Amino acid sequence: MSVKNSLTIWFGKFMVKCLRLIGRDAGNAPGLVLWTLNKDCLKAFKVECPIIAVTGTNGKTSVTNYLSHIFASGKGKIITNTQGNNLDTGICSLLLANCDMKGRVKADYLVLETDESHVPVIYSKLKLETLVLLNFFRDQLDRNGEVETLILKVKKFLETFEGNVVLNADDPNVARLGRANPNNKNIFYFSVERYSGATDEPYEVGEGKFCPFCDTELVYDYYQYSHVGRFHCPKCRFGEDKPFTLIKNVDLSAPSFEADGETYKTAHNSIYYMYNLAAVYTAAKLYDFDKKILHDTFEHFEVNNGRLETFNIAGSELMVNLAKNPVGANMTLRVMNEQECEKELLFVLNDNLADGHDVSWIWDINFSIFRDVTRVVTSGTRAYDIAIRIKCSGYDPDKIVVRPDLDDAMEELFKNSGRKFAIANYTAVQPTRAAIKRYKERREANG
Ligand SMILES: [Zn+2]
Structure with missing residues (x-):
């Protein structure tokens, strides 16, 4: 050597x-x-x-x-x-x-x-x-x-x-x-x-x-x-x-x-x-x-790292998937559409360095394919951008709730029971998982 x-x-x-x-x-x-x-x-x-x-x-x-x-x-x-x-x-x-x-x-x-x-x-x-x-x-x-x-x-x-x-x-x-x-x-x-x-x-x-x-x-x-x-x-x-x-x-x-x-x-x-x-x-x-x-x-085998990861909380099933580009997000929407039932969606969008500051990619997500989505909660540093994007696809704005803080977003998402999906981009996925776990603990502690 x-x-x-x-x-x-x-x-x-x-x-x-x-x-x-x-x-x-x-x-x-x-x-x-x-x-x-x-x-x-x-x-x-x-x-x-x-x-x-x-x-x-x-x-x-x-x-x-x-x-x-x-x-x-x-x-x-x-x-x-x-x-x-x-x-x-x-x-x-x-x-x-x-x-x-x-x-x-x-x-x-x-x-x-x-x-x-x-x-x-x-x-x-x-x-x-x-x-x-x-x-x-x-x-x-x-x-x-x-x-x-x-x-x-x-x-x-x-x-x-x-x-x-x-x-x-x-x-x-x-x-x-x-x-x-x-x-x-x-x-x-x-x-x-x-x-x-x-x-x-x-x-x-x-x-x-x-x-x-x-x-x-x-x-x-x-x-x-x-x-x-x-x-x-x-x-x-x-x-x-x-x-x-x-x-x-x-x-x-x-x-x-x-x-x-x-x-x-x-x-x-x-x-x-x-x-x-x-x-x-x-x-x-x-x-x-x-x-x-x-x-x-x-x-x-399960990767369990925010990749098609499932959480069970108070009778509701929540699937979380990382999506850092339009294809990833469209794929999660497709998985969601393939479930023949009503569901709610949480979208967490950040614009940190590792995500890229430019979030224009959300305009290439095909939200017009939504099927049986009864409500959308948005969160993350760009919660408002993703809410506007979804509204512009023709989705009823009265069914969109913006909660930039993740803990608030969890409270909102679990107001109703039923099937839920979460899409989170790169730096959002781990904080989202952590917020889900915190919510679960709070909920279990309160019986
Ligand atoms: Zn050729």
């Missing part, structure tokens, strides 16, 4: 120790300092086990949690960042916390959620074995720039990458990356057959309707959600690659799906979630996991 790398590790470990001594969680800080001092600090770590990275606009945290659960159930010690921390500095901190004084990281697998824009910089320094790519949607424009810029960044990385690439064949933004390196034979597409809620015309605002290779308009047989569906280019045949995994018979009422001739029961019932499981299944298949582990995980 070079002197510079030795010093990098020693200094980093020293920082972690000091932070712990003063009772602070090391978190992101050591990585940030190390990165500032030495841009090549990731090269100082010696990782000898396979690294599996998960990236894409929506679903990264869920898929990383699922894969970590499967890898841990099957094959020993894993290191993972299931709580997010998916930037270069976060991953650097994670390795620092898990290495010895020589920078050796001892594990059987590393499963790493990785921000799309950080894939090239991290994996030009750490040897990646498998990259799982879920989808590309418009997201947090302030930070990421246009989605095309992001796709091109990942494409550039893939042009020289020869490891496994797991790709969503039904998202043209992702499927195109299968051609980034014609010499890479390790391209594994997953696709999901038409489900009962698929439509012939696009249902929500989407992107990627033109062929990235010849600019011809793509032809869709059907749309599953947003721009995800069965498509092909009539001119250059883009979109006709045979999938490695084909998910069949998605049944949202069971809920279940079929893969390689076997039926798997699942814990949730949205098509968006089925796509996440298709990615998980495909990555797990590459590592040859016992089917029993997959059955057990798909049926029982």
Whole structure:
């Protein structure tokens, strides 16, 4: 190990120790300092086990949690960042916390959620074995720039990458990356057959309707959600690659799906979630996991981190889902509409740094599809903006209640019993979960 790398590790470990001594969680800080001092600090770590990275606009945290659960159930010690921390500095901190004084990281697998824009910089320094790519949607424009810029960044990385690439064949933004390196034979597409809620015309605002290779308009047989569906280019045949995994018979009422001739029961019932499981299944298949582990995980495992998380409070069921972009929000509205009953919606919108200060994305949410929504409560730092947005969709303004404070919002939401949904954006989701728990405690304390 070079002197510079030795010093990098020693200094980093020293920082972690000091932070712990003063009772602070090391978190992101050591990585940030190390990165500032030495841009090549990731090269100082010696990782000898396979690294599996998960990236894409929506679903990264869920898929990383699922894969970590499967890898841990099957094959020993894993290191993972299931709580997010998916930037270069976060991953650097994670390795620092898990290495010895020589920078050796001892594990059987590393499963790493990785921000799309950080894939090239991290994996030009750490040897990646498998990259799982879920989808590309418009997201947090302030930070990421246009989605095309992001796709091109990942494409550039893939042009020289020869490891496994797991790709969503039904998202043209992702499927195109299968051609980034014609010499890479390790391209594994997953696709999901038409489900009962698929439509012939696009249902929500989407992107990627033109062929990235010849600019011809793509032809869709059907749309599953947003721009995800069965498509092909009539001119250059883009979109006709045979999938490695084909998910069949998605049944949202069971809920279940079929893969390689076997039926798997699942814990949730949205098509968006089925796509996440298709990615998980495909990555797990590459590592040859016992089917029993997959059955057990798909049926029982819960991420419980504001991702389709359910709370039961005084006879009411509340489902919370994170949505940081129009596709995520439209997906939650779709899940909500698929419940054949009256329901109330809480929408918590913040505009903190990590959310992007620009909240104009809420105008791309399709609120006109509301079905049996009897009341809406809005909260968060931009509670009024989201209330106006919903009013402008034609929803009765008398049924919208604005409560910027989250505790007030909970009191309001639970005035009535019945089915409830909550959509919260990035920095709103954890405070929302905390407010739900506080409300539950107050309610139980008062009998
Ligand atoms: Zn084409």
